[in-house]
Amino acid sequence: MPVAQPASPSYLILGAGLAGLSLADALLRRGVRDPIAVVDARERFDNDRTWCFWDVHPHPYRGLISHRWPHWSIEARGAVHRQTATGAPYCHLPADRFYADVLARLEAAPNCQLVLGTTIGAATESDGAVMVATSAGERSATHVFDALATGGPTWPTVAPVPGPGVLCQRFLGQFVETDEPAFDPTCVRLMDFDVTPNGELHFMYLLPFSPTSALVEDTTIGLVGTPDDERRAEIDRYLRKRHGLATWRVVREEASAIPMLGVGAPRRRSSRLTPVGTAAGAVRPSSGYAFVRTQRQVAALADRVVAGRPSAPRIDRRRDAFLDRVFLEVLKADPAGFAPNFLRLGRHLAGDRLARFMMDAASPVDHFLLIAALPKPPFLLGAARAGRKRLAA
Numbered sequence: 001m002p003v004a005q006p007a008s009p010s011y012l013i014l015g016a017g018l019a020g021l022s023l024a025d026a027l028l029r030r031g032v033r034d035p036i037a038v039v040d041a042r043e044r045f046d047n048d049r050t051w052c053f054w055d056v057h058p059h060p061y062r063g064l065i066s067h068r069w070p071h072w073s074i075e076a077r078g079a080v081h082r083q084t085a086t087g088a089p090y091c092h093l094p095a096d097r098f099y100a101d102v103l104a105r106l107e108a109a110p111n112c113q114l115v116l117g118t119t120i121g122a123a124t125e126s127d128g129a130v131m132v133a134t135s136a137g138e139r140s141a142t143h144v145f146d147a148l149a150t151g152g153p154t155w156p157t158v159a160p161v162p163g164p165g166v167l168c169q170r171f172l173g174q175f176v177e178t179d180e181p182a183f184d185p186t187c188v189r190l191m192d193f194d195v196t197p198n199g200e201l202h203f204m205y206l207l208p209f210s211p212t213s214a215l216v217e218d219t220t221i222g223l224v225g226t227p228d229d230e231r232r233a234e235i236d237r238y239l240r241k242r243h244g245l246a247t248w249r250v251v252r253e254e255a256s257a258i259p260m261l262g263v264g265a266p267r268r269r270s271s272r273l274t275p276v277g278t279a280a281g282a283v284r285p286s287s288g289y290a291f292v293r294t295q296r297q298v299a300a301l302a303d304r305v306v307a308g309r310p311s312a313p314r315i316d317r318r319r320d321a322f323l324d325r326v327f328l329e330v331l332k333a334d335p336a337g338f339a340p341n342f343l344r345l346g347r348h349l350a351g352d353r354l355a356r357f358m359m360d361a362a363s364p365v366d367h368f369l370l371i372a373a374l375p376k377p378p379f380l381l382g383a384a385r386a387g388r389k390r391l392a393a
């Protein structure tokens, strides 16, 4: 009787965003010569997002960083807590640089195919392959990776799609230019709580690219968010009142809702359909930072693919994950009342310590000092709630 030969591997990556492109690139960098297809609904790649992070972990895209800031601040009316990250500056990597860099390598690889303008639907597994329905017909591969963020087949199995009632970081940012110097280009304003209260955790985030240009982002963390026009009006008010500006030009805008759900490490559901990126918990639940976590996750996943056992690895340490759950519990209980906690961190935690905490690299001493800086009663209650939920899960 003839023995069925195992199909030679083929890789289908759903989504050509941060995680999908990084994974294709990582497989090529590791010498994978089997067919790789990357499919996405988008028609083109614009400068559609601003990736920022502290430069704590190495990754292949460090050379694309366009700005590094040594200082950051957390502010409120009458309080400015300014810190310096000596070992790990705050960095900006523009999306268009990343897309251009990775796409050039994908296009040059004979085994890699990029399929755009194609919407992806359901995925089903049978006979050693995964079939994926798309607007251009069915595609199949021996291994499929869901890098569709919250729009793919694996997301609904772990969390609700972001919308009203789902805890999200929601923001609208404007890239502005002024005629006169208005910004300090050495210091990122991570959070300025000198904004109109709106029932959520509400702050302004300001990335100064030069004395005359900046990204000013109206940000809320909560269950609902505010309409875009209200956010524009708030940025207008902020630039007038806080920076004394009368006129400026808005060059472009970016906006999003990033889920803060503590999706966590993906459970291994299938050896052939593997989530990666947002779909696999790459967004840090308590902060929304995802770029570096995605790179760490992709690197480990690509290593596993090459070793013949593709599965998305756990990227957060247990104590980071627990602290994040506690943060989220306290935040959910009273989003608008959370600002003083960030102000305490801004005041008491040295720049490098906060950088390590935000990038999942905090030492036990960093964690101890972080806990020492926070008020005990709400966080102990949060810890009890987080622990109870963990036990019930």
Ligand SMILES: Cc1cc2nc3c(=O)[nH]c(=O)nc-3n(C[C@H](O)[C@H](O)[C@H](O)COP(=O)(O)OP(=O)(O)OC[C@H]3O[C@@H](n4cnc5c(N)ncnc54)[C@H](O)[C@@H]3O)c2cc1C
Binding pocket: 014, 015, 016, 017, 018, 019, 020, 039, 040, 041, 042, 048, 049, 050, 051, 052, 053, 118, 119, 120, 121, 147, 148, 149, 151, 152, 254, 255, 256, 257, 258, 276, 277, 278, 279, 288, 289, 290, 291, 292, 294
């Ligand atoms: C404006 C903005 C700013 C951000 N800033 C930062 C930051 O400063 N630092 C940080 O660490 N993180 C930041 N993030 C969060 C995070 O890094 C990004 O969201 C990141 O792009 C997530 O990567 P991903 O690959 O999971 O999803 P994405 O990069 O969003 O990729 C998902 C892809 O799937 C495609 N897609 C979705 N559904 C379908 C479908 N049904 N069919 C076909 N294609 C589909 C989309 O077109 C997209 O290309 C930001 C996000 C946004 C939106």
